[in-house]
Amino acid sequence: MSARTVLSLVTAVTALTLVTTGCTSTKTAGSGGTEITLVTEGKLTTCTHLPYEPFQFRKGSEVVGFDVDIVDLVAKELKVTQEVVDTPFEGIQTGEDLNAGKCDLAAAGMTITPVREENLDFSGPYFDATQALIAKKGSPYTSLASLKGKKLGVQQGTTGETYAKKNGAGVETVQFEDVALLLTAVKTGQVDAAVNDNGVLFEYVRKNADLAVTTEFETGEKYGIGVRSGNTALRKEIDKVIKAARSDGRYDALYQKWFPAAPKK
Template sequence: MSARTALPLVTAVTALAILTTGCTSTKTAGSGASGGSEVTLVAEGKLKTCTHLPYEPFQFRKGSEVVGFDVDIVDLVAKDLKVTQEIVDTPFEGIQTGEDLNAGKCDLAAAGMTITPVREQNLDFSGPYFDATQALIAKKGSPYTSLASLKGKKLGVQQGTTGETYAKKNGAGTETVQFEDVALLLAAVKTGQVDAAVNDNGVLFEYVRKNPDLAVTAEFDTGEKYGIGVRTGNTALRKEIDKVVKAARADGRYDALYKKWFPAAPKK
């Protein structure tokens, strides 16, 4: 989820012995001198992805399926490993603390998750695969075009996200109202429960596209980048993700997926 939380966390200490039980290995198609690195997966024939739904357009339910930009990116990795991706919907706290990865609940975490120094203490990240920033959403035609314009007003934030941190740091005089997930946050703006809300720009622009009575009224250059998380020390899988994303950027697959889920091609 968005620049999801930047709050202080305690590093998970679940015994790594759990990971070795029932794990399977597969060879990547890497072209290194050794002919490829060995990637260990927690379940045979599957690449299990921890995420927290919904976070459209990165990951959300469409009928009986979970779809989205993150889902498609990880599908590229699964295809390269000759396995199938399986989505595990789980609370975000267990993702960002590394607890779910340490417990063998999943192989990787793809959850619209901003790379932060705190999170890097708890899990290892792939290279950045998406640039993000915070933005403000309000009813179309409203006067709320900055945090300063919201003094004395209600500003919605998603609990535990970098958007919440940014709003509290820069929104002096506003009344911040917490919501557990982005769906509840956006519904609150639409129904007037709050005057405006802060969240990641990619999510807000997609919501506005489907809800033209709302508008993205400001963007804040926070310089955030999303990464795919793996268990600390899981170098083989991290390198596999980086290899696949690099190849997808080079051969046009990344651009095709970006255009599928966002209105414009990625900046070069």
């Protein structure tokens, strides 16, 4: 093998490494001097799955929402800006996007579960959630039992889907890729009702008076922000920022901004 061939191989391998792992840049956290490694210099890259209003959704050319604002607090502490990447939820919850260097963290209204904890590391809980049922206002669907023999919309890969299949004996579940398609199906009568996280459903009925949240199921879920397994430095930084925001009132201000119609937390 000639020296030129060896050099070409080295160059090719180097280029492939850069493509598959992305360029990294070490940043220093705002406190404690901890070094945080980011996939793109000057940016905190967030993987999410749109739309999931009011946690993350497009407003004009921007992606906004409660999760976006929470991560912005972390980005500010790191003295970088947030960049949001829209990606299928499956790649988020399996940890594939984080492992591939697609993003630094995942903020997608994502419930902490034992299965997901095998694939990625979570911050401490930042939001309490539960499952709820949405249907046409005045409909008789106020429980899973009342939907026996009826069609119930569920979002693919979510805890709502798991709950409905486990507890909805005799109910026909219809799977949708995202929450926008799910809620449109309820509104247009493709399904009789749908199950999803209460925060999303309360916001939707606030803007769609023909629908109602007919019941909630106390599932005791908590959302966490995901990072690649072993990325302790970034996980601790997220926890530190959220703890500070809860203490100084910034968290409460964001909650009131994005959940004006929700029951008191």
